Amino acid sequence: MEDSSRVGKEDLAALADQESSLQVFWCYFKRHKIALISGIIIISLYLLVIFAGFLGPYGPTETFKQHFFHAPSKIHLFDDGGLTWPYVYETKKVGWGEFKEIKTE
Numbered sequence: 001m002e003d004s005s006r007v008g009k010e011d012l013a014a015l016a017d018q019e020s021s022l023q024v025f026w027c028y029f030k031r032h033k034i035a036l037i038s039g040i041i042i043i044s045l046y047l048l049v050i051f052a053g054f055l056g057p058y059g060p061t062e063t064f065k066q067h068f069f070h071a072p073s074k075i076h077l078f079d080d081g082g083l084t085w086p087y088v089y090e091t092k093k094v095g096w097g098e099f100k101e102i103k104t105e
Contacts, residue, residue, distance in 0.1 A: 029035055
């Protein structure tokens with residue numbers, strides 16, 4: 001009677017010829033373009049999360065309470081003809097409208 005826990009040499013050779021489960025997964029995964037694009041997007045989002053402290057311009061506890069009630073404003077990329085970091089012009093209070101402050105850039 002043979003012991004079922006032992007593996008013969010021919011069985012080991014057959015296993016070595018087979019692809020690993022990771023190789024099989026990659027073979028099926030790379031066939032689907034949407035899966036590849038989704039994987040790239042997910043990996044890039046994870047990288048953004050990992051390096052958020054380095055990439056973010058402000059700290060996680062920094063607040064700007066003086067601008068809390070300001071209306072949304074445009075983000076500007078060009079100033080004096082040159083490309084700069086995205087920024088917002090400072091707003092100025094110019095008067096009172098009907099039940100609201102009027103602020104301009």
